[in-house]
Amino acid sequence: MKMNFGKVAVLLGGKSGEREVSLKSGAAVLAALQGQGIEAEAFDPAQRPLHDLEQYDAAFISLHGRFGEDGTMQGALELFGIPYTGSGVMASAIGMDKWRTKLVWRAAGVTTPAFEVVAGNTDFAAIEKKLGLPLFVKPANEGSSIGISKVKNAGELKAAYELAAKSDPLVIAEQFVGGGEYTVGILGNCALPIVRIVPANEFYDFEAKYLRDDTQYLCPCGLPAEQEAKIQAEAVQAFKAIGGTGWGRVDFLMDEDGKHYFLEVNTSPGMTDHSLVPMAAKAAGISFSDLVKKILSLAIEKHVGEQARVE
DSSP states (O other), X not given: OOOOOOSEEEEOOOSSTTHHHXXXXXXXXXXXXXXXXXXXXXXXXTTSOGGGGGGOSEEEEOOXXXXXXXXXHHXXXXXXXXXXXXXXXXXXXXXXXXXXXXXXXXXXXXXXXXXXXXXXXXXXXXXXXXXXXXXXXXXXXXXXXXXXXXXXXXXXXXXHHHHHHTTOSOEEEEEOOOSOEEXXXXXXXXXXXXXXXXXXXSSSOHHHHHTOSOOEEESSOSSOHHHHHHHHHXXXXXHHHTTOXXXXXXXXXXXXXXXXXXXXXXXXXXXXXXXXXXXXXXXXXXXXXXXXXXXXXXXXXXXXXXXXXXX
């Protein structure tokens, strides 16, 4: 049965540190929807009042970072009764917070790299000794690798903490896992083919993600089929553990012995020409236009199902 999407707001831009990336994602999504005859319009919440959303029948969230991916926009859309793409309020809030994601995963038995919360009064030398060097330092509530540092030498953790704290007061130090970076796209209840990321620079930072053309993306990822299937199944469970629905992305690292460690969840992944979920979908035979339409369809189906349960 053909689905009637009505008038769709493509939420893009916003006021997070990932605004420019969001504008690119949103533009690609908007073009894909309009190209399929769907009535869609760009909506930048940094430039329009939120109550204007009440004139729309659905929302495709292409916002990244705070005030878009962290449950705040999802809460507003819930109040307006507008179906929206991706995870709900709780899952979005948890997924945005790397520390709380790890706490949930630890409780659920999901393997994740060792970590410690660091603050201004932390014994930095003790953390360096406990986690080992190198290690990573990250703002807990930031995306696109903003504010992340790789600490390679003793005594550098404090400076890395101070840099991360400029982006978020909650900062974590994380054990280094050096056998490769990978990601698993989630669409509905299924995992897409795994993508291996091979950055040309130190690690997969903002520059490698969005500005460089020498970052390699391998799909097929090179893992044995049985191992890939196992990790895909675990990624779906890791996504569900935080309450994730609709679509998203789960990143993981591999150590030198072939053991994987789940790193974080993206509940509103990028949809640019450098983005990973469209790349994985293409490997699965799903075009960008079909991917966008499927994500929107999942949102409508979820909303209809929730309405039916209420009634």
